[in-house]
Amino acid sequence: EIVLTQSPGTLSLSPGERATLSCRASQSVSSNYLAWHQQKPGQAPRLLIYGASSRATGIPDRFSGSGSGTDFTLTISRLEPEDFAVYYCQQFGGSLWTFGQGTKVEIK
Amino acid sequence: QVQLVESGGGVVQPGRSLRLSCAASGFTFSAFGMHWVRQAPGKGLEWVAVIWYDESKKYYADSVKGRFTISRDTSKNTLYLQMNSLRAEDAAVYYCGRDYNFYMDVWGKGTTVTVSS
Numbered sequence: 001e002i003v004l005t006q007s008p009g010t011l012s013l014s015p016g017e018r019a020t021l022s023c024r025a026s027q028s029v030s031s032n033y034l035a036w037h038q039q040k041p042g043q044a045p046r047l048l049i050y051g052a053s054s055r056a057t058g059i060p061d062r063f064s065g066s067g068s069g070t071d072f073t074l075t076i077s078r079l080e081p082e083d084f085a086v087y088y089c090q091q092f093g094g095s096l097w098t099f100g101q102g103t104k105v106e107i108k
Numbered sequence: 109q110v111q112l113v114e115s116g117g118g119v120v121q122p123g124r125s126l127r128l129s130c131a132a133s134g135f136t137f138s139a140f141g142m143h144w145v146r147q148a149p150g151k152g153l154e155w156v157a158v159i160w161y162d163e164s165k166k167y168y169a170d171s172v173k174g175r176f177t178i179s180r181d182t183s184k185n186t187l188y189l190q191m192n193s194l195r196a197e198d199a200a201v202y203y204c205g206r207d208y209n210f211y212m213d214v215w216g217k218g219t220t221v222t223v224s225s
Binding site for chain 1: 145152155158165169170208209213216
């Protein structure tokens, strides 16, 4: 089973700042099978990024994804008030899907 | 619009069974694989099970293998999760999700399962 480790656990930033979230895999992940999801309190998750770097429908271009192999990054270029949430990376491999433990982006 | 609506959650005693449903609308249900993902209180997301669009394959997380069964009824546009031998650690919000190229592109709002005596 591929384990995804996200860092940091919590990111404290102010609106307008840049957020950089990391997702590291225990073994190589195909970029095609790496996604990022956003979850706000009391809500269902929402797909942000798929294929490591493609934005899902309706996702603003301040969200971007990058990386390959075992290291992936989600970047939010300028934080808007609605971006404060928990972010999960997710991968598929070996007939199993796994999620990272999440990074909480909170208002500083 | 594309929509997934879960139901069937509730309070159940340890060792008992429960069946969750996920009603799909706004898309061709028979063309997509479907997932169940759960989230224990205050915890992160945990993938539970997937079923292929044609039911040809089903995969489970080790934590539920042998106890949970995923199924679908295309005539009713509905996904199911039969949960047997429930344990305290199965308590969670259960989400269904549509599979698109091995990621979840649409999520339901979830249904809550509480396991308590």
